[in-house]
Amino acid sequence: MKSNNKSQESQIISNKLITNKKESQKEAKAVVLQSVGYPFSFPLMDTHNLEVADKNLFEHYAKEQWMGLEVKEGSYLFDQKILPDFGFKVVNVYPNNSVIGEHTSIVLVIDEDNLKNNIKSIETNLTLEDVIGQEQAKNKCKIIMKYLKNPEIFGEWAPKNILFFGVPGTGKTMLAKSLANELKVPLYLIKATTLIGDHVGDGARQIHDLFEMAQKTSPSVIFIDEIDAIGLHRKFQSLRGDVSEVVNALLTEMDGIHENEGVVTIAATNNPEQLDYAIRSRFEDEFEFKIPTREERIAMIEKSRKTMPYEIKLSTNKLAEMSKGLSGRDIKEKLLKSALHRALYEDDDEITLKHFEYALNNYKSQNNPPKYMFG
Template sequence: MKSDNKKHESQVIYNKSNTNKSESKREAKKVIIQSVGYPFNFPLMDVHSLEISDEKLFEHYSKEQWMGCDVNKGSYLFDQKILPDYGFKVLEVSPDNSIIGENTSIILKTEENISKDIKAISTNLTLEDVIGQEKAKSKCKIVMKYLENPENFGEWAPKNILFYGVPGTGKTMLAKSLANELNVPLYLVKATSLIGDHVGDGARQIHDLFEMANKTSPSVIFIDEIDAIALHRKFQSIRGDVSEIVNALLTEMDGISNHEGVVTIAATNNPEQLDYAIRSRFEDEFEFVMPSFEERIIMIENFIETMPFEVEVSTKKLAQMSKGMSGRDIKEKLLKSALHRALYDDKEKIELKHFEEGLNSYKSKNDNSKNMFV
């Protein structure tokens, strides 16, 4: 009992002295910790897992005993109440080298809350559903062979691939169909979603993303609109959080951790605007081009099959009208627009004039958007 009192007293003294040293430091906004167990191995006890029944209650409990403590990324905090000397590693701090205060959010990282945020998507798409893009599909063979037998490639693995081309040409669609054909998990992330409210949020998401992909390998990570975080510095002023996200991504792409059986695919519409540090990490680049006349006919035929109204215009005529349009624009700006115009007119068939009106509206908007940059 006396020894317990002494331990408690020493903890109080530590907290007081620590608080005095830290008075000039900023309060941490967010601290992410992970349980690492005891410094020593105790038999009959799992020292590396900790089940939390109530996250808010745990946060209150932690804050009460660690109030005023210095926290740095990579440092350790020790419980002195229910599980004396049980250790927690500090994974992320925002900002770093700060103190735990009244408003600090303390989050315990567990398998459950990692998988809650990061989930593989499922799709029924196949490579045949991707019309055109034959060169890109052909180059995907190396990725498919690697994911089928990752252990055979070693250091020659195709780890990082860049998809680039005009919007709506099938970049995301090909990534989905690739993962479905191989029956492997696909983790699809928009780069814009990585920019969080606090510095460090996006970097943590990057590390968690690759950690989850490793655990479920072989797998594919698809980062869409990567230019949102990886534009060359001359095109944007780099915010602190974006810089941290880029650094975290570079660390993972460099393969400091061995991501065997994980392929990272990023997509952009403007490859020439990417920062060289990011672009140089991609071993190969797959270009996505606008569909040819014959490819547009096939696309239009496939789209029309699912339309609720009959189309009075031939697919060849529509393919001619849609010259210079991507697959997505054909569906959204030409076919869907014409369908809506037929509905406005109380028609049960989609006539040529409906397509012409939709096309004129599309061209007008495109011309206006171009004039904005003249």
């Protein structure tokens, strides 16, 4: 009898654990699938490509049979109805390790290049506190945060299109990542250079798919880096047909011809004055990112030196003086990391002035810095 009681107690505990696990799992906002075919090859049968006639119908069909299943990036789902054992790879799910539920958006992507370029959302653990300096830009981001928390109350007054501009390495991408993480919303990050394809229409289709996915998973953030790659003023470029198609598609989406409630588009550039007016005029606000001040450089250096494997035999004030004119990224990568690697190369067990002087001279020779640097 005792053994039976113990067995029953064990089963009750096991059931409770399973129930608690299910309750603690979050519902997936979006699942992106790619058809991979059958696990076995059949003669005269296409086992990979799957043509979907109606996206909405496929989403309903997929949700009906996979409701309640836990999904994570890299796992597989198998059809058990019309095409038994036909496989789909989960190429992206937000958030990862979540459950397909009633409100989950399910998207099937056929074009692998399209998938690589823009359909995947990214997750990060960055916070606004990790962005040192750029207080003006961070303060302006408050309105974006308020909008994404309650998009329904803004209506036509929503912040839709924002331009980040400034010297490379000053934290434009970092701020976008931290913004999305603070709000726990999907971030779709894409470089504009990847939109220029070999065939006219490829980039335009990617733009429309990107905004469609962002809308399905709203509230969400789209971040287009290096937008000047497609948006240069006509006098700065010989406009190719594919670039023109991409620009027109982007303008269409930014103008809100489709309802994009809860979606904020942020673009970044180092050269705002070179952007074509048709594109720049679509941004209702512009956030400038500046070279860090002395106080900000001190904070960056103090934060970085805590994690360095070797001791720095130089004061933070001295390093802040040496790094005048450098961006936050260059302070870490070109000064601190380069000095550390030099010390390792010379078999020294501490980082001294000579290592930093080497790093700085190496940086100057490689970059031909503008006149305002190191002056």
